[in-house]
Amino acid sequence: MKLVAGTAACALLAALPAAAHHSFATEYDRTKPVSITGTVSKVEWRNPHIWFYVDVKDEDGRVATWGFSGAPPAFLQRQGIPKDVLTVGDIVRVDGFRARDGSTNASGGKVTFADGRSVFTASAEDVRPN
C-alpha cells in the first residue's frame, strides 16, 4: 500500500510543472532589497534566465552562496551585454531583491565591479534596484 501511495505521489510530483521563466512578482519580494558583495563562483548563461552565483565569506570564514536570477540571454544580447560580462573569480556587488522563500536566492538586478563599472542584469519584468 505504501509503495502504491509513494508511486502515486511521485507520479503527481512529476506531473507538476516546474518554473523556468522567472516571475518577479511571484518569486521575489520588492520590499526586500539586498546588496551582496562577494566572488562570482558560477555563471549559467542559459534560457530562459541567466543565473549567477556569488560566494560570500562571513566573519568565521564560512562561505554562503547566493544565487541570482537575471534576464534572458536574448534580452541581454540585444542590450549589448555579452556572455563574458561576468566571469568566475570577479569580485562584484550585486543589488537585487530577495526571494519570497527567504533563502539566499535573489533577483539579480545590478552588478557593480571592483573598478566601479556597473551593468543591469535584470529583465524588463523585474523591479530594478537604484
Place this chain on the structure above:
Amino acid sequence: MHRLPLAAAVLLAACSTARAPAADPQGIPRAADGKPDFTGTWAGPGFVHTGNPDTDKPQVRLYTDANMAPIKPDARQLLYRPYAKNVLIDDPTAVCLPNGLTRQIPSPYAQQWIQTPTQLVILYEYMHFFRVIPFGAPNRPHAPDLEPTYMGDSIAWWEDDTLVLDTVGLKAWMLDAYHPDDGGSRWHSDRMHVVERLRFTDAANAAYEVTIDDPAIFERPWVERWAMQRKDGWTILEFICEDNNRCVMGNCTPADVQQSASR
C-alpha cells in the same frame, strides 16, 4: 529552341518587377499591391526609444487605468485578482504557460512580421509564439464555433493604408503583466474582442492602436495608443521558457535554486 528560356526570362523579369516595392513619397515601404509593407523585424510597443543613439529601452508596457472604460458593476473581481500565492493565478508564465495575446503585443522582445498579399505572419521572440493571419474583406465573420485559445482567431484587412487585425476566440487569461505591490494580477474574459490598427507614421515607425472590447468587464470598448519601430539590424533570438527547469509550481526552495551552484 530559345523561346522557352526567353519566355522564362520575361516571366522572371515581370515577377522581379512585381515584387519590387513601389516608390512612396514618404518613404513608407510598399508591397507590389501598393499596400504598406510591414515585413521586417520590429521593436514592438514594449520598447521606448530615447536618447541619441536610441537606447531602445525595453519596458513592460501595461494597459493603463486612465485609458480603461468604466468597469461594470460586479466585474471588478473578474479584472483584478489579488495575490493568491498560486503561480497559476499570480503569473502562469512562471510555469511556461502562454502569456496570451494582450501580453504578447507589448512584450519587450523583438517580433518579426512577414506580409504577403494573402496573409500576415507574426513571429514573436518572447515565448516563441506566432500568428498566421489571413487577409480578406473588412468586418467579415470569424470562423463559427471557435474553441477559445491563448492567441485567439485573428483576421486582417486593409482600411486604406491602415492595417486592421481583428481577434476573437480568446480564452479567459491574463490581460497584462500588471502586478501591484501585493503581487495581484489583471485578467480578461473569453468575450474579449481585440482590434489592432497599424499605420506607418514614417519609413520605419508605425502607430499601433489597440482597442479592447470586453463586454463581460467593461461598459464600452477602450483604446490604447502605442507605437512600434522597425529595426533593420535586429533578428529574433532564441527564448526557451522550458529550459533549465526548476521550482515545482513556482515554489522555489533553496535546494531547487542552489542545485546548479554545486554542479
